[in-house]
Amino acid sequence: MINYWTPQHRAMLYNDYFGSKWPDSRFMISDRWISATWFIGNNYKSESKRNVNDEPFFGAYPRGYLKRVSCMFPDAVNILHLFSGSLTEEQVHKDLLKHQLAFRVDGDHINMPDAVCEAEKVSNIIIPGSYDLIFADPPYSVEDAEHYGKCLVNKQKVLQECHKILKPGGSLLWMDQSPPIYAKKDWNFYGTISIYRSTNNRIRGVLMYEKV
Numbered sequence: 001m002i003n004y005w006t007p008q009h010r011a012m013l014y015n016d017y018f019g020s021k022w023p024d025s026r027f028m029i030s031d032r033w034i035s036a037t038w039f040i041g042n043n044y045k046s047e048s049k050r051n052v053n054d055e056p057f058f059g060a061y062p063r064g065y066l067k068r069v070s071c072m073f074p075d076a077v078n079i080l081h082l083f084s085g086s087l088t089e090e091q092v093h094k095d096l097l098k099h100q101l102a103f104r105v106d107g108d109h110i111n112m113p114d115a116v117c118e119a120e121k122v123s124n125i126i127i128p129g130s131y132d133l134i135f136a137d138p139p140y141s142v143e144d145a146e147h148y149g150k151c152l153v154n155k156q157k158v159l160q161e162c163h164k165i166l167k168p169g170g171s172l173l174w175m176d177q178s179p180p181i182y183a184k185k186d187w188n189f190y191g192t193i194s195i196y197r198s199t200n201n202r203i204r205g206v207l208m209y210e211k212v
């Protein structure tokens, strides 16, 4: 992918789309960095699938997250949702532009992703250099992983896998509570979004990387 879009362009795009609706959510833009803070608030009409007890999916994306962030990547055609969890086909397509294609991968078949695969081995099922954009939302801690009946994923290894399957210049948007270790020769770490829901809810960070 020839990248005509710099992080600064992407941030300006968000600010144009959503800046007048939510001025506090606008990106701050510097020569090497973009950053934003989004106060999303509680929304009891969760978009995520519910379990048999009608509880929302543990760790689902904050409401509206994908819609807001997707507007920054009009150049992305192939989009991978890694650790896709409760995301349904209908939900991921709702926020896409006409030319965009999304593929969902999760380690648990019960979530009915497009492919069931451990994230540490995802390059076994995907052609290297074939994706423009990856959204990743792993379990953040050992306790979180236990909610899904899994051991905590090796985040460094997953980053290496993401690097393999992205096109040069492609972006990885990684949601977590602490930034994973990454190799500077492989990634340009260009931005962050801090997402606050409400009191007593965790603050989640989106780390934005570009494949070097």
Ligand SMILES: C[S@@+](CC[C@H](N)C(=O)[O-])C[C@H]1O[C@@H](n2cnc3c(N)ncnc32)[C@H](O)[C@@H]1O
Residues within 6 Å of the ligand: 048, 057, 058, 059, 060, 061, 083, 084, 085, 086, 087, 105, 106, 107, 108, 111, 117, 118, 119, 120, 137, 138, 139, 145, 148, 150, 151, 153
């Ligand atoms: C935080 S949730 C993602 C939630 C998702 N963002 C949503 O909106 O529903 C983490 C997901 O990672 C999956 N998972 C955990 N360990 C995994 C692994 N090693 N490989 C692939 N998926 C894994 C779990 O099954 C769970 O669906």
